[in-house]
Amino acid sequence: SAVEYGLDAPFSVEYHDSIPSTNARARDLAGEGTSNVVVLADEQTGGRGRLDRDWHSPSGGVWLSVLFRPDVPMAHAPVFTLAAAVAVTRAAREAGVEAGIKWPNDVLVRHGDTERKLVGILTEMEGEADRVSWVVVGIGVNANVDPADLPDEANPTSLSAERGEPVDRRLFTQRLLEEFHALRQDPESVLDAWREYATTLGKQVRVETPSRTVEGEAVDIQFPGALVIETESGTEIVSAGDCEHLRPL
Ligand code: BTX
Missing domain, CATH: 3.30.930.10 (Bira Bifunctional Protein; Domain 2)
Known part of the structure; x- marks a missing residue:
């Protein structure tokens, strides 16, 4: 009711x-x-x-x-x-x-x-x-x-x-x-x-997507919600996944 x-x-x-x-x-x-x-x-x-x-x-x-x-x-x-x-x-x-x-x-x-x-x-x-x-x-x-x-x-x-x-x-x-x-x-x-x-931007992150793992510094977000990550091999854009904030070394 x-x-x-x-x-x-x-x-x-x-x-x-x-x-x-x-x-x-x-x-x-x-x-x-x-x-x-x-x-x-x-x-x-x-x-x-x-x-x-x-x-x-x-x-x-x-x-x-x-x-x-x-x-x-x-x-x-x-x-x-x-x-x-x-x-x-x-x-x-x-x-x-x-x-x-x-x-x-x-x-x-x-x-x-x-x-x-x-x-x-x-x-x-x-x-x-x-x-x-x-x-x-x-x-x-x-x-x-x-x-x-x-x-x-x-x-x-x-x-x-x-x-x-x-x-x-x-x-x-x-x-x-x-x-x-x-x-x-x-x-x-x-x-x-x-x-x-956002607490994620500027942090070292590891993102598990259904198909891959991306690790690097989260630098920005893009419409409609993808995360931009600077990795050792270049810029990656991930649209979905589980994100972990890594401790600074
Ligand atoms: P998620 O997959 O990011 O998080 C789920 C995980 O969070 C669980 O595996 C468990 O470890 C943990 N967890 C479970 N319950 C709680 C809680 N109350 N507080 C903190 N951690 C918890 C997140 O999924 C999306 C949840 C959406 C919930 C809303 S409530 C209204 C609506 N109805 C419904 O059935 N779902 C949404």
């Missing part, structure tokens, strides 16, 4: 106390021809990350998916993932948490030498090469969640753990969606905003 969450958004909001996955629900809505919906849940019982990984989503987090139908070619869709990372970083900073973005879509908080994971973003889409039919941007924020309840190996953190007190989830979600809606309508502005919060 969907109830109004009370958010002031140009979208309708469908709220669930508990649902397997807001992304799965948004995909179903897309299949029914719906658009401009935010699906929001207090708890997910089958949250998904990239490459079919699990995303732990206990009660107290902000687990949401935005369904929309932008008039862009399929190849431009990665810019919406970057937009989501920027939006959530701004909302976290307004809540007093100094988050930064690791390429392409990890929002992290630094503690000395370690970076702890605050957010996960999963973008899914369908359509033709020259025009997407729909895009679902799934954003999972460890808001008022105890990091001890999250998988240890991911080095998780949460807004409440960083602040030492709970965050107002309604206000946080409102700010996150406002930022996201502004950015998704102005894709040109997304890269500059992303650069401002």
Whole structure:
């Protein structure tokens, strides 16, 4: 049963106390021809990350998916993932948490030498090469969640753990969606905003793509979201992969 969450958004909001996955629900809505919906849940019982990984989503987090139908070619869709990372970083900073973005879509908080994971973003889409039919941007924020309840190996953190007190989830979600809606309508502005919060640029990185491993210094990002890496053998551009920040030698 969907109830109004009370958010002031140009979208309708469908709220669930508990649902397997807001992304799965948004995909179903897309299949029914719906658009401009935010699906929001207090708890997910089958949250998904990239490459079919699990995303732990206990009660107290902000687990949401935005369904929309932008008039862009399929190849431009990665810019919406970057937009989501920027939006959530701004909302976290307004809540007093100094988050930064690791390429392409990890929002992290630094503690000395370690970076702890605050957010996960999963973008899914369908359509033709020259025009997407729909895009679902799934954003999972460890808001008022105890990091001890999250998988240890991911080095998780949460807004409440960083602040030492709970965050107002309604206000946080409102700010996150406002930022996201502004950015998704102005894709040109997304890269500059992303650069401002990026922790990856200037670092030595190792990126595992489905086909190869690229190691070198991350120097820039390119529309719609590819990372530019200076390697020993020249400039490489990678559009997707798992990125590791390497310690300086
Ligand atoms: P990812 O593949 O980058 O990260 C998944 C990995 O993160 C997992 O393998 C695990 O190690 C770690 N992990 C799992 N849960 C958490 C957590 N709560 N906090 C920190 N680390 C964790 C990232 O995938 C994309 C996640 C998107 C989640 C949103 S929530 C709303 C929407 N619905 C849905 O099913 N997925 C999205």
